Amino acid sequence: MNNLPAAYGALQEFVALTKKVDDNSFSHQTTELKMKFDTTRIESENQRLIENQNLKEQELALLEKNKSLQHIILLLTGFILTIVSIFAYKQVQRNRQLQVIALTDYLTKLPNRRHIYAQAAQYFQQALKQQSPFSVIIFDADHFKKINDNFGHELGDRALLTIASASQALTGNKDLIGRIGGEEFLILLPNTDAERACELAHQLQAQISRLGAEDLPAELKLTVSAGVAHLSAAAQ
Numbered sequence: 001m002n003n004l005p006a007a008y009g010a011l012q013e014f015v016a017l018t019k020k021v022d023d024n025s026f027s028h029q030t031t032e033l034k035m036k037f038d039t040t041r042i043e044s045e046n047q048r049l050i051e052n053q054n055l056k057e058q059e060l061a062l063l064e065k066n067k068s069l070q071h072i073i074l075l076l077t078g079f080i081l082t083i084v085s086i087f088a089y090k091q092v093q094r095n096r097q098l099q100v101i102a103l104t105d106y107l108t109k110l111p112n113r114r115h116i117y118a119q120a121a122q123y124f125q126q127a128l129k130q131q132s133p134f135s136v137i138i139f140d141a142d143h144f145k146k147i148n149d150n151f152g153h154e155l156g157d158r159a160l161l162t163i164a165s166a167s168q169a170l171t172g173n174k175d176l177i178g179r180i181g182g183e184e185f186l187i188l189l190p191n192t193d194a195e196r197a198c199e200l201a202h203q204l205q206a207q208i209s210r211l212g213a214e215d216l217p218a219e220l221k222l223t224v225s226a227g228v229a230h231l232s233a234a235a236q
């Protein structure tokens with residue numbers, strides 16, 4: 001009992017030590033809690049980043065898919081356009097060919113009757129308008145039936161081809177001669193007077209006989225009869 005101050009001092013020291021221990025323990029717990037909190041926060045942040053990354057990867061995959069689809073659509077469109085263009089081009093070509101066939105004589109490849117008559121009408125109108133002369137020569141192979149009967153149709157065809165090339169050689173222009181019947185032909189002569197047309201008709205007869213003698217058997221005498229019609233400038 002007589003050592004009370006010492007006991008009081010010891011008590012105070014004990015209290016101070018206990019407080020210090022408590023403080024230390026509190027600080028430790030706080031640090032632990034703080035670390036726990038930080039770890040959780042970092043983990044959730046990481047999780048959020050991973051989710052964001054996944055979303056971005058999905059978006060990227062979607063974009064790539066869209067890009068591929070766009071390429072496929074572009075390729076398909078190009079393919080379809082090419083097919084349509086080829087088809088349209090072929091159709092135009094076919095129409096042109098049909099038009100040529102419709103206006104051309106199958107054997108001589110000269111303009112057929114429809115074609116040469118249309119051209120004749122055009123030249124006729126032009127001559128009227130310009131008050132220029134216009135002549136035509138119409139001619140026909142003589143005794144052609146006999147040629148066919150005696151020498152065969154194949155040789156008859158050759159005789160027709162001979163007539164076509166002789167006429168072409170004379171006029172120099174395929175478009176001015178037409179085959180208007182089996183062995184009948186028409187030559188259009190714009191800006192040509194009657195005298196010149198008659199001269200040409202005689203030259204034509206001579207040319208056909210000459211070529212016929214060269215190209216065909218000697219027994220086959222190829223001759224043509226021709227007539228000339230004329231529209232003179234003076235008569236208009």
Ligand SMILES: Nc1nc2c(ncn2[C@@H]2O[C@H](COP(=O)(O)OP(=O)(O)OP(=O)(O)O)[C@@H](O)[C@H]2O)c(=O)[nH]1
Pocket residue numbers: 107140141142143144145146148152153154155156157160181182183
């Ligand atoms: N080889 C051949 N013959 C044809 C062709 N087209 C028509 N002919 C023949 O030509 C002949 C024409 O006979 P016609 O109209 O009597 O004429 P032609 O015998 O010359 O008598 P003319 O005109 O009076 O001199 C017919 O026998 C037809 O069969 C053809 O493309 N090739």
